Amino acid sequence: xxxxxxxxxxxxxxxxxxxxxxxxxxxxxxxxxxxxxxxxxxxxxxxxxxxxxxxxxxxxxxxxxxxxxxxxxxxxxxxxxxxxxxxxxxxxxxxxxxxxxxxxxxxxxxxxxxxxxxxxxxxxxxxxxxxxxxxxxxxxxxxxxxxxxxxxxxxxxxxxxxxxxxxxxxxxxxxxxxxxxxxxxxxxxxxxxxxxxxxxxxxxxxxxxxxxxxxxxxxxxxxxxxxxxxxxxxxxxxxxxxxxxxxxxxxxxxxxxxxxx
Amino acid sequence: xxxxxxxxxxxxxxxxxxxxxxxxxxxxxxxxxxxxxxxxxxxxxxxxxxxxxxxxxxxxxxxxxxxxxxxxxxxxxxxxxxxxxxxxxxxxxxxxxxxxxxxxxxxxxxxxxxxxxxxxxxxxxxxxxxxxxxxxxxxxxxxxxxxxxxxxxxxxxxxxxxxxxxxxxxxxxxxxxxxxxxxxxxxxxxxxxxxxxxxxxxxxxxxxxxxxxxxxxxxxxxxxxxxxxxxxxxxxxxxxxxx
Numbered sequence: 001x002x003x004x005x006x007x008x009x010x011x012x013x014x015x016x017x018x019x020x021x022x023x024x025x026x027x028x029x030x031x032x033x034x035x036x037x038x039x040x041x042x043x044x045x046x047x048x049x050x051x052x053x054x055x056x057x058x059x060x061x062x063x064x065x066x067x068x069x070x071x072x073x074x075x076x077x078x079x080x081x082x083x084x085x086x087x088x089x090x091x092x093x094x095x096x097x098x099x100x101x102x103x104x105x106x107x108x109x110x111x112x113x114x115x116x117x118x119x120x121x122x123x124x125x126x127x128x129x130x131x132x133x134x135x136x137x138x139x140x141x142x143x144x145x146x147x148x149x150x151x152x153x154x155x156x157x158x159x160x161x162x163x164x165x166x167x168x169x170x171x172x173x174x175x176x177x178x179x180x181x182x183x184x185x186x187x188x189x190x191x192x193x194x195x196x197x198x199x200x201x202x203x204x205x206x207x208x209x210x211x212x213x214x215x216x217x218x219x220x221x222x223x224x225x226x227x228x229x230x231x232x233x234x235x236x237x238x239x240x241x242x243x244x245x246x247x248x249x250x251x252x253x254x255x256x257x258x259x260x261x
Numbered sequence: 262x263x264x265x266x267x268x269x270x271x272x273x274x275x276x277x278x279x280x281x282x283x284x285x286x287x288x289x290x291x292x293x294x295x296x297x298x299x300x301x302x303x304x305x306x307x308x309x310x311x312x313x314x315x316x317x318x319x320x321x322x323x324x325x326x327x328x329x330x331x332x333x334x335x336x337x338x339x340x341x342x343x344x345x346x347x348x349x350x351x352x353x354x355x356x357x358x359x360x361x362x363x364x365x366x367x368x369x370x371x372x373x374x375x376x377x378x379x380x381x382x383x384x385x386x387x388x389x390x391x392x393x394x395x396x397x398x399x400x401x402x403x404x405x406x407x408x409x410x411x412x413x414x415x416x417x418x419x420x421x422x423x424x425x426x427x428x429x430x431x432x433x434x435x436x437x438x439x440x441x442x443x444x445x446x447x448x449x450x451x452x453x454x455x456x457x458x459x460x461x462x463x464x465x466x467x468x469x470x471x472x473x474x475x476x477x478x479x480x481x482x483x484x485x486x487x488x489x490x491x492x493x494x495x496x497x498x499x500x501x502x503x504x
Contacts (some may be wrong), residue, residue: 025314025345026289026331051345052289052314052331052392073375075389077290077329078501082389089387096387098376100425102349102396121353122396125372125426131381175333176316177344230333237328 023160072101107153169214369468371429399427
């Protein structure tokens, strides 16, 4: 049976207060079409896991759909701060569970390994462990070495955007895979949006994302725009700058639009 | 001094500090390090190993994005994959030589704040977050930090939040280069860029400035370096942090 669904159907399965992991990095190959449909459907109090986020997180903050973020970095790189996220945190609407990107990965790995926490070499001299409570210390039972540990991060749903997927959920990313594979393996459920959907007999490249872990597949052309999806399209700088100048109009446009897929 | 001169100085300084054979990383929002690594690999550090978020090893980009340094251009001509998660692991086991990092605030011990201005829980300004720095800085062999402005707001005696601490060896600014003293982990004034006085540095630095025993004026950019910079980065993406 094909796992292909419409964007609306897949998003309607996301409950308010879900813990989502979003694939991609910064403005690259993030599932923006999916995020915009979350906003259209008025999802509330979402928590999001990301190593480095940008438009995805900021849009959810601008639309008041965001409760908290587990991430190392939220910003628009050379285009500046994520202003809606920043304001959301400053006025207490959004909770930052500040991680180092490496500890997001470590938390996801704990879920992959089926264990409650993951040792990590890091955070020496940092105030983040004390401030966030997300890093604690244990004594290694073998060497008695003091070791930092982070709790498992187990997304309710991981959503990634791929270049190509098939009806079984196998998916191929052309270019940097970022943390997508780790997020997929750590999650309870996985949704893949893709630029193109092909027949599972028609692959001429090897997909990295195993379909048996994927619950649904959605055709979303330009599904990462105005971010990039290499090699098909690069960051639409004009559109991102327009968003940063007037996020409210952008969100209104998203809400008013009928999903294009 | 113009911003273009600042950017060229910082980029060339970064390149000169990369040693041949070292494994070198930069993260998001890091155009000057990205270009400096290419410059170093064309000069004295041909065997430096370049890894980045874009995931390819030793790429030679034909151009740079003025928006992002996690961009696919930073995969061009790379032949093997080495994703970010592997880079963090590399650093964690003590096998990463250089990481280029930055901070909204940097203190006299080379610690950095990218979390918040004001308190962490009730920030005046929420900052982007330290990205990989809290994990990388304690484990990388040499942390090279930079700032695009040199003032008392950014170079502080006390950080609002200590996001990351560890092996900061150098801090490069538009005015000067600080180097950590072997004796007490304090940053000392190691070099000033041409036309900058020590007094200027002292006046604009929030932590006490002591001179390093090898303090010197930064040797001006050579013609070869300038020509290579223009060839590597004809679009001037290295200036994008100054706009």
